[in-house]
Amino acid sequence: MTEGLRVVHERGYGGASVRDIVEAAGVPQGSFTNHFASKEAFCLEILDLYFKDVRAMIQRTLRNDSLPALKRLHAFVDAQIKYLNRIGWRNGCLIGNFSAEASEHSEMIRKRLVEIYEEMRQSVAYCLRAAVKLGEVPQKTECDELAGFLIASLQGAILQSKTERNSVPLERFKHLIFSTLLA
Amino acid sequence: MTEGLRVVHERGYGGASVRDIVEAAGVPQGSFTNHFASKEAFCLEILDLYFKDVRAMIQRTLRNDSLPALKRLHAFVDAQIKYLNRIGWRNGCLIGNFSAEASEHSEMIRKRLVEIYEEMRQSVAYCLRAAVKLGEVPQKTECDELAGFLIASLQGAILQSKTERNSVPLERFKHLIFSTLLA
Numbered sequence: 001m002t003e004g005l006r007v008v009h010e011r012g013y014g015g016a017s018v019r020d021i022v023e024a025a026g027v028p029q030g031s032f033t034n035h036f037a038s039k040e041a042f043c044l045e046i047l048d049l050y051f052k053d054v055r056a057m058i059q060r061t062l063r064n065d066s067l068p069a070l071k072r073l074h075a076f077v078d079a080q081i082k083y084l085n086r087i088g089w090r091n092g093c094l095i096g097n098f099s100a101e102a103s104e105h106s107e108m109i110r111k112r113l114v115e116i117y118e119e120m121r122q123s124v125a126y127c128l129r130a131a132v133k134l135g136e137v138p139q140k141t142e143c144d145e146l147a148g149f150l151i152a153s154l155q156g157a158i159l160q161s162k163t164e165r166n167s168v169p170l171e172r173f174k175h176l177i178f179s180t181l182l183a
Numbered sequence: 184m185t186e187g188l189r190v191v192h193e194r195g196y197g198g199a200s201v202r203d204i205v206e207a208a209g210v211p212q213g214s215f216t217n218h219f220a221s222k223e224a225f226c227l228e229i230l231d232l233y234f235k236d237v238r239a240m241i242q243r244t245l246r247n248d249s250l251p252a253l254k255r256l257h258a259f260v261d262a263q264i265k266y267l268n269r270i271g272w273r274n275g276c277l278i279g280n281f282s283a284e285a286s287e288h289s290e291m292i293r294k295r296l297v298e299i300y301e302e303m304r305q306s307v308a309y310c311l312r313a314a315v316k317l318g319e320v321p322q323k324t325e326c327d328e329l330a331g332f333l334i335a336s337l338q339g340a341i342l343q344s345k346t347e348r349n350s351v352p353l354e355r356f357k358h359l360i361f362s363t364l365l366a
Contacts, residue, residue, distance in 0.1 A: 012284050014197025090287065099346040100283030101195050104273065113346050148343075149336075149359040152352050156339020157332075163282040163296050169335050176332040181363055 013102035069131035092162030252314035275345030
């Protein structure tokens with residue numbers, strides 16, 4: 001699965017063929033077709049595998065009640081920068097890539113993406129409500145709306161970093177949100 | 184070209200084959216290969232065709248000196264909402280879609296996307312500097328940085344709207360930036 005995930009992440013939903021996937025995994029094509037009904041079914045599983053790591057990272061950051069709220073949000077953004085720096089900027093985020101590409105070809109994947117964004121939004125909103133409680137952000141902050149905006153904007157910054165192949169757009173995102181929206 | 188643009192916009196860089204493109208255009212495959220060295224070359228041309236319309240829209244909005252600055256920015260965002268509503272939310276923005284997908288497969292397209300984002304960023308910064316001059320936003324506004332943030336965030340909101348297939352993320356983007364960042 002991990003090698004298949006890597007290939008689809010690098011080449012895209014349309015760009016990676018079943019042959020690419022089985023070659024990367026070093027298994028015969030028959031073993032793929034025994035396990036997965038289609039490339040779509042496989043890609044749904046790797047999306048879940050990918051999001052499992054994101055969810056673990058969210059637990060360590062946004063939902064880590066032992067840290068002050070804005071520090072958690074900072075850690076959440078830093079974790080993404082660190083991750084993308086490690087895997088290479090050109091790959092971007094599988095969730096964002098699938099939103100642009102696979103959501104057109106697969107209704108199953110599109111619906112799963114909507115659920116994933118909603119879960120991420122709720123975690124950011126959870127963290128923002130803690131920030132309001134601690135007085136780190138203004139009382140009037142619309143936590144749910146701002147959380148939705150931040151999740152979408154983060155994906156936009158990642159997409160930009162993928163295109164430019166450097167961290168500048170993501171560092172700009174971090175600077176802007178903490179010096180204005182969350183100041 | 185227009186029909187080819189439509190097919191690639193709907194199915195994606197990897198999802199649309201040369202056969203799909205010539206079928207949609209109603210021309211023989213030979214006429215495609217006479218005109219374009221490759222799908223990559225064709226997609227670079229449709230990206231320019233697409234951006235030509237965006238540039239015209241920018242002239243009518245962001246760079247329209249006859250309007251107050253923030254009204255121009257408002258008109259710029261509204262024009263995108265109106266456009267996406269017309270073509271269908273599922274298609275998203277060709278520039279964002281190519282950033283997620285084609286930039287991996289084509290260095291020519293990736294470089295063109297970087298230029299396109301830079302041109303858009305400069306137009307937003309131009310408008311923001313006018314807003315500073317008019318006292319519509321604080322004097323200390325970092326126009327170039329904020330412009331880069333807004334362009335990336337807008338792409339993120341469009342990607343989200345594409346996934347959810349409705350205008351909610353884009354309306355949220357508009358509400359948030361005008362009630363906080365540009366208030």
